[in-house]
Amino acid sequence: QTNKPHTEAKNSAEFVMGLLLVLLALYLVQGMPFGYQTKTLAVTLREEHGVHLQSLGFISLLGVPWSLKLLWGALMDSTHATTIERDTKRKAWIVVTLCCICGLSLLGILFSDSPHQRASAPGDDGDTSTMGAGVFVSLFTVLLLNTAASMMDVAVDSLAIDSFAADNDSALATVNTAQVVGFKIGMLLTGSTVPYVASQCDVSVQASVFTTILIVAFGTLTVGVLPLKLNTSTSKPVEVKLKGDQAQFQTSQTNSVTEQAVSTQGIVEKLKNVAGAVIGALQALFTADRRAILALFLSYKFGELMADFMFKPFLVDTGLGGGTVLLWSGLAGTLSSIVGSYAGGKLAAAVKPIPAVQLIGAAVVASQAGRLFFALHPHFVTAIPIMSLMVVEGCAGGAMTTVVFTLVMQHVDRQQTATSYAAWSVAELLSKYIAVFASGWIAGTYGYPMLFSVATLCCLIPIGCAAAIKRQPSQRQKQK
Numbered sequence: 001q002t003n004k005p006h007t008e009a010k011n012s013a014e015f016v017m018g019l020l021l022v023l024l025a026l027y028l029v030q031g032m033p034f035g036y037q038t039k040t041l042a043v044t045l046r047e048e049h050g051v052h053l054q055s056l057g058f059i060s061l062l063g064v065p066w067s068l069k070l071l072w073g074a075l076m077d078s079t080h081a082t083t084i085e086r087d088t089k090r091k092a093w094i095v096v097t098l099c100c101i102c103g104l105s106l107l108g109i110l111f112s113d114s115p116h117q118r119a120s121a122p123g124d125d126g127d128t129s130t131m132g133a134g135v136f137v138s139l140f141t142v143l144l145l146n147t148a149a150s151m152m153d154v155a156v157d158s159l160a161i162d163s164f165a166a167d168n169d170s171a172l173a174t175v176n177t178a179q180v181v182g183f184k185i186g187m188l189l190t191g192s193t194v195p196y197v198a199s200q201c202d203v204s205v206q207a208s209v210f211t212t213i214l215i216v217a218f219g220t221l222t223v224g225v226l227p228l229k230l231n232t233s234t235s236k237p238v239e240v241k242l243k244g245d246q247a248q249f250q251t252s253q254t255n256s257v258t259e260q261a262v263s264t265q266g267i268v269e270k271l272k273n274v275a276g277a278v279i280g281a282l283q284a285l286f287t288a289d290r291r292a293i294l295a296l297f298l299s300y301k302f303g304e305l306m307a308d309f310m311f312k313p314f315l316v317d318t319g320l321g322g323g324t325v326l327l328w329s330g331l332a333g334t335l336s337s338i339v340g341s342y343a344g345g346k347l348a349a350a351v352k353p354i355p356a357v358q359l360i361g362a363a364v365v366a367s368q369a370g371r372l373f374f375a376l377h378p379h380f381v382t383a384i385p386i387m388s389l390m391v392v393e394g395c396a397g398g399a400m401t402t403v404v405f406t407l408v409m410q411h412v413d414r415q416q417t418a419t420s421y422a423a424w425s426v427a428e429l430l431s432k433y434i435a436v437f438a439s440g441w442i443a444g445t446y447g448y449p450m451l452f453s454v455a456t457l458c459c460l461i462p463i464g465c466a467a468a469i470k471r472q473p474s475q476r477q478k479q480k
Contacts, residue, residue, distance in 0.1 A: 019163060022224040023175065024182040026094065026156045029101065029220055031186025032213045033145035037062045038309070039191025039329065041142075044205065045135075046313045047322035053313060057440025060433045062139060065147035067429050072154040073422030074277035090155040091225065097152035098221040104144050105217065108210035111137040138206045145213070157425075158418040161409060176406045177345035184338050184398065189216075192330020199323040277416060281423035290411060296357065296465035297424060298431040300404050303458025304364060304397050305432055306439040306451065307371050314374075314448050318381045328383070332390035340398025345406070347399060353407035354470050360400045361463040367393035368459050372452035400462075 041059050045051040076089065160175050190209045198208035285294050315325045347356045370389045374381055413420035443451040 016163075018228070020175065020178050022220075022228055023156060023160055024178045025216075025220040025224050026152065027179050027182030028186040028189075029098070029213070029217050030149040030153055030156075031183035032190045032209075032216065033101075033142055033149055034063065034183075035187030035189065035191030036195075036209050037142050037146070039187060039312070039334075040195045040205065040209070040326065041139075042309065043312050043316060043322045043325055044195075046316050049135075052444060053310065054440045054444035056309075056313065057437045060436035062143050063146055063429070063433070065143065066150045066153075067426050067433075068147075069150050069154055069422040069429075070278055070281065070419065070426045071274070072151050073158070073418035073420075074274040074281070076154055076158060076418040087159075090159050091228070093155040094152055094225055095221065097148045097155075098217055098225065100148040101145060101152075101217045102214055102221070104141055104148065105210045105214035108138060108141040108145075109207050109214070111141075112204045112207035112210065135206075141210070153425075154418045154422050157421050161412055161417050161421060162414070173345040173349040173402070173406050176348075176402055176409060177342055180341040180344075180398065180402045180405065181338050184334060184341060186216075188330055188334040188338070192326045192334055196323050196327045196330065199326075277419045278423075281413075281416065281419045284413060284420065285423055285427060292465055292468040293407065293411060294427065296462055296469065297404060297408060297428055299458070299461040299465060300357070300400055301397075301428070302431055302435045302461070303368060303455040304393075304400075305435040306442075306458065307368050307455035308393075308397075309436050310439045310443045310448065310451055311371055313443075315381065315386070318378050320381070328387050328390060332387040333394045336391040336394030337398035340395035340400075341402045342398075343395070344399030344402030348403045348406040353403050353410075354466050356403045357400065357407075357466040358463055358470075360396055360403060361459070361466065363392065363396035364400060365456060365459045365463075367396055368452065368456040372449065372456055375448040375452050404462075 037059060041062075042056050045056065045059075046053075076093070157179075160179060163175070189212055194208050194212050195205045198205045284290070312325050312329060315328075316322055344356070344360070347360075351359075367389060370392070374386070374389070408424050409421075412424070439451055439455075442454060
C-alpha cells in the first residue's frame with residue numbers, strides 16, 4: 001500500500017505522456033493536407049502552369065471545410081452523456097475520420113499525374129488549360145482531405161482541452177505546443193520535404209504527398225489511436241438545451257442517460273440543439289471581456305499570412321526554381337517555426353501570454369519589413385539573406401501562434417469544449433481566407449512591394465490589441 005500513490009502517479013504520468021504523443025501524431029496528420037495546399041500548390045501551379053497571382057488566391061477555397069468546425073463541434077456537444085461515453089464518442093469520431101483520410105489518400109495516389117515539364121514561364125498569365133486531369137483530382141482530393149481533417153480536429157481539440165486543467169498555464173502551454181508543433185511537422189513533410197525529394201527523384205509530387213499522408217495516417221490509427229484508453233477525468237457530462245435563440249448549457253448531476261427514441265421529433269430537437277449550440281458559441285465570442293481577445297485572434301496572422309502566401313511565388317518570379325524555394329522554405333522557414341512554437345510555449349508559461357505577444361509582435365513586424373526590402377531590391381535575393389529572413393520570420397510566427405492559442409484556451413467554455421473552441425478556430429480561419437484573397441489581389445494589381453508594405457502595417461495591429469487586453473482585468477481577478 002505504501003507504493004500505491006507512487007504507482008498511481010507513475011501510471012498517470014505515463015498516460016499523459018502517451019496522450020501527448022498521440023495528440024502530436026493526430027495534429028501531424030491534420031497538418032499534411034493543409035501543408036500541401038498552402039505551401040506546395042502555389043509554387044507548382046505558378047512554376048509549372050504560370051497561373052496568375054490573383055488566381056492563386058482561390059487556393060484558399062480548398063480550406064473552406066475547416067470553417068465547418070463549428071458545425072462539427074456542435075454535433076459533438078449536442079448529446080448529453082457521461083464522461084466515458086464522451087470519450088468513446090471522441091475515439092470513434094477520430095477512428096472514422098482517420099479511415100476516411102487513408103481512403104482519400106489512396107484515391108489521390110491512383111489519379112496522380114506523372115511528372116511533366118513547366119508549361120509556361122513564371123510571371124506569364126497561365127491558365128488551367130495546361131493542367132492535366134490529375135491536377136484537378138488532386139485539388140478535389142485535398143478539399144475532401146481537409147473536410148475529414150477538420151472533422152477529426154474538433155474531437156482532438158476537445159480531448160486535448162478536457163485532459164488538462166483550465167487554470168494551469170504550464171499544462172495548457174504544453175498541450176498547445178504539441179498541437180502547433182505536430183501540425184507544422186505535417187506541413188513540413190508535405191509542404192517542403194516530400195515535394196523537394198520527389199522533384200529531385202523525378203517522381204510525381206502528388207503521388208508522393210498522398211503516399212506520405214496514407215502511411216502516417218494508417219500508422220497513427222493502428223499504433224496510436226486504437227490502443228489508446230481515454231480517461232479525461234476533468235470532463236463532465238453536459239446537457240444541451242435551447243432557450244429562445246441561445247443555447248443554455250448545464251452540467252448534468254447524474255450519470256444516467258435518457259435514451260431518446262428515433263423519431264422525427266427527436267431529430268428536430270437535435271437540430272435545434274445544434275443550432276442553439278452554434279448561436280451560443282458565436283455570441284460568446286462578442287462578450288465585453290472577449291472582444292479585445294477576438295480582435296487579437298483575428299489579426300495576429302493576417303499580415304503575416306498575406307506576405308507568406310505570396311513570398312514563395314515572388315521568389316519563383318525572381319528566377320529561383322520551385323524545388324529550391326520549397327527546400328529553403330522547409331529547412332529555414334518551417335523548421336524554425338517549429339522551434340519558435342516550442343519556445344513560444346515556454347515563453348507563455350514564463351511571462352504570461354500578453355507580454356509575450358507584445359515582445360514577439362515586434363519581431364514579426366521586423367521580418368515582414370525584411371520581405372518588403374527584398375521586393376524593392378530583388379538583386380539581393382540569394383540563399384543566405386533569404387534563409388536568414390525565413391529563420392527570423394519562422395521563429396517569430398511560430399512563437400506567436402503558440403502564445404495566442406494558449407491565451408484562447410484559457411477562455412474556452414469547458415461545458416461545451418468542442419463548440420466553443422471551434423467557434424474561435426472558425427473566426428481565425430475566416431480571417432486567414434480574407435488575408436489570402438487580399439494577398440493575391442494586391443500582388444496581382446499593385447505588385448509585390450505594395451503587398452509587403454500592407455502586410456507589415458497589418459502586423460502592428462496585434463501589438464495594439466495586446467495592449468488593450470493588458471488594461472483589462474484578468475478572468476481570474478474577476479472570479480476573485
